[in-house]
Amino acid sequence: MGLVLGDAWLWAAVEWSPPGDAEFYSRGGFDTLTVAALLVAALVKAALLWLILRPPAPGPLDRRAKVLRRLLYLAVAYTLVPWWPIALLPDGFDTAFRLAQWTAIHILYLLVIRWRSRMLCAAAGAMFAVELAGTANVLLFELGLQELGSGGIVEVGSLLGGAATIILTVVGQRRDGRWSRGTLAAGWSSVGVYALVVLLGTLFSGSLAILVMTNAAGLVSAVWAAATARELPIEERPADPPPARRRAIRVAVAAVTVLPIIALIHPEQAAHLTYTGSTTDCYDRPASGDLKPAERDATFLCLVRSRDGGVPPMFPDSLSDQAILAYGRALCRTEDRAEQEALLTRAGSARPAWAAAPWNLVYVCPETIGETHPELLRSATEAEAATTAYILEENAQCRDPWPRTKGVAQATAKYFLFVDGDPGYLVHDPEDETAEKDAEQAMDRVYDDSVQIGVAGSAALVGHVADVTNLCLTVKAFHAAPPRRTAGWRQVNEVPIVSRTGRLTVPERGEGGEVGADAPIPNLAIAGKGRYRLRVYVRIDDAGDEQHLVVVFPGTSRKRLKLEP
Known part of the structure; x- marks a missing residue:
């Protein structure tokens, strides 16, 4: 009748739930596999109900x-x-x-x-x-x-x-x-069904056909419970069944028990997927030097299947783990970007033109990538030590341009900018409620004139004159305006700035950050809340490096002064 009346009634007949529930699972109707699963489940449930409804055995209790x-x-x-x-x-x-x-x-x-x-x-x-x-x-x-x-x-x-x-x-x-071999077989089958339901529910949670079959198989536990209740009065086991029947029971029980293990074994062309593009919380990039080979493979699979930030994955979910690892090692052997693009296109990548970055490939072929990028082979400890040494070396290259003029608060450090172009750095009040809005307005105004200092309330964005990725920055705070000393500087400009909370500073490069100063920057608002003057000195040294000197002191003037040139 279900086949005649439609999918909804077939679902109600087999799954014992209202016909409306079928629309929840499949609004466009069931596919052939689901219909076949429903028909098989109907026969299985009918057979199991026949066993459940057998009358209790007579006898005292x-x-x-x-x-x-x-x-x-x-x-x-x-x-x-x-x-x-x-x-x-x-x-x-x-x-x-x-x-x-x-x-x-x-x-x-x-x-x-x-x-x-x-x-x-x-x-x-x-x-x-x-x-x-x-x-x-x-x-x-x-x-x-x-x-x-x-x-x-x-x-x-x-x-x-x-x-x-x-x-x-x-x-x-x-x-x-007291219990017969059939009841014991139902009990052992319950173990297999229990494991099968857990495994299939984990591996194939989105398959409607699997859901139908696991629901039907779940009645095996009810068969065992009913048989246990039915045979309670029996004092001795009944006579053993014929040998042929005993073998059939053993085969059935063994099949149900072994089936969950078989479900975990896949052929090479349909291997189990360790990660998929929808996997959450897997985008963790550990250092290659800290991982074992199997762990490196898992990390590579995670990275190339990730959809982090809405970006399509490098490889589709339809490819097995083994296929993706093979493609990854083939990418390591390519000579140029064109070969990588061709290989990714053959693999069905949604973004073949992006090619593959060495910091991803290092997990699948460290010996190849290490020849050209040895820094990618470091452990986390080695990488941290190398980063610390690099920062110390970079900061050591920066010198205080006013060594004899000590500020009340001062610091000198290398300031790192975005590699792909950064308008400059902020001198701002980070605790001001309008800090974010002021910073956006300051960025909009930085190119209004040749001064390249955009000011808005408690934020000033200082631009750089050369195409650089980092610069030497010195900040000094004074109680009063210091001498101008413009000689030797390419640009010297002075603008007003406000501190609404009693703080003025420059952003620092935090852990894992890409931009900011690589040394602690003190509070430059040494007089507390109020108005200040911000004087910025800029020059290019003989080595082509850009140097900035930022001087902050109390002042109520709202004028913008161009002191040099």
């Missing part, structure tokens, strides 16, 4: 066994109830009900099953507690209360505890002797 049988049948019935009426109940009801129900069932398991081993019984009790703790943690989360511990740790413990609970219970049933 004590009080504990009677309660256990009723609770197991209640658990089976609760499993068969469609989820959507349960979803109408208040938050936490479903989890609280299952917690109470399985707490009682596990306690009765310990009392009713003849474990014939105290160690086995204690181990089962411990695993029952671990599994119930995971359910309790979910309940606390749903109620908005303090959880038992870190979500990741509790979740993993709950998953492992659930599998161990099934295994130990089946072992206990086998040692008890």
Whole structure:
């Protein structure tokens, strides 16, 4: 009837949920694979329901066994109830009900099953507690209360505890002797299905066909629970089935148990993807020298599949890990950018013209990249030491142009600009509420005249005269205007600036930063809040390096002065 009436009714018939839910999963209708999965799932669920609905075995039961049988049948019935009426109940009801129900069932398991081993019984009790703790943690989360511990740790413990609970219970049933081989086979199959559902839910969470099949396979646990309740009165196992039937049962159980492992093994042309373009929190670039070969491969895969900043990945998600690593090593062997572009085009890259940067390729072929870029092979410690030495060397090249005129506050350092072009550097009040707005206005005004100093409130953007990536900067603060001393300087200009919070400084290059001064810059607003004068000296030395001297002192004048030339 579902096939005749349409996808929505086929979904309702197999998944036991309202027809409207089908539109949520597939608005344009189901594909052939999903329809086939629904038909197979219908047959599987029908067969499993036939096993579940078998009548209980006759025979006397004590009080504990009677309660256990009723609770197991209640658990089976609760499993068969469609989820959507349960979803109408208040938050936490479903989890609280299952917690109470399985707490009682596990306690009765310990009392009713003849474990014939105290160690086995204690181990089962411990695993029952671990599994119930995971359910309790979910309940606390749903109620908005303090959880038992870190979500990741509790979740993993709950998953492992659930599998161990099934295994130990089946072992206990086998040692008890009351349950048939079919019930034990259902128990062992439950372990395989449990692992299969977890693995497939992780690897193929977006596949509707997988969702349908895992929902159907989940009824194996209900079959086991119903069979456990049905055979409680049986004192001895029934006669062993014929050898052919026993072999069939063993093959079926082995297949269900081994299937999760097979799901992890892929052929070379359809390898499991370690990272995809949608993977989050993987864009971490560790130093190549700190990584083992396998870790370098994983880092390369992460970087070339990243969509960080909305940029398309270098390689499509359709390529396997092995294929991308092979392309990466081939890129290392290319002679020029044109060869790289051709190779990326063949690989289906969305941005072949960008080629591949050596700081990405170093992870996949360090021995090749290291020949031309040895600095990329450093460890984090070596890189930090090299950076510190470089900064010290760069700062040592800068000299105070007024060594005999000491400021109340002063500093000399190399100021690093953006490589691709930076209008200059800021002298600003970083704590001012309008600092960002003033900085934008100052940047707009920096090219208004040949002075190349844009001023707006508490921010002044000082431009550079040469095409440089860094310059030597000296800052000095005085209580009063120092002598002009314009001789030897190419430009000397003076502009007004305001400090609304009692601070004026130059940005420093922080950890991992690209621009700023590479030494601590003091507060130049030595008189506190108020108006100041900002005098900037600029010159080019014999080596072609640009030098700046920034002088700050109190002053109420709002004039812009051009002192040199």
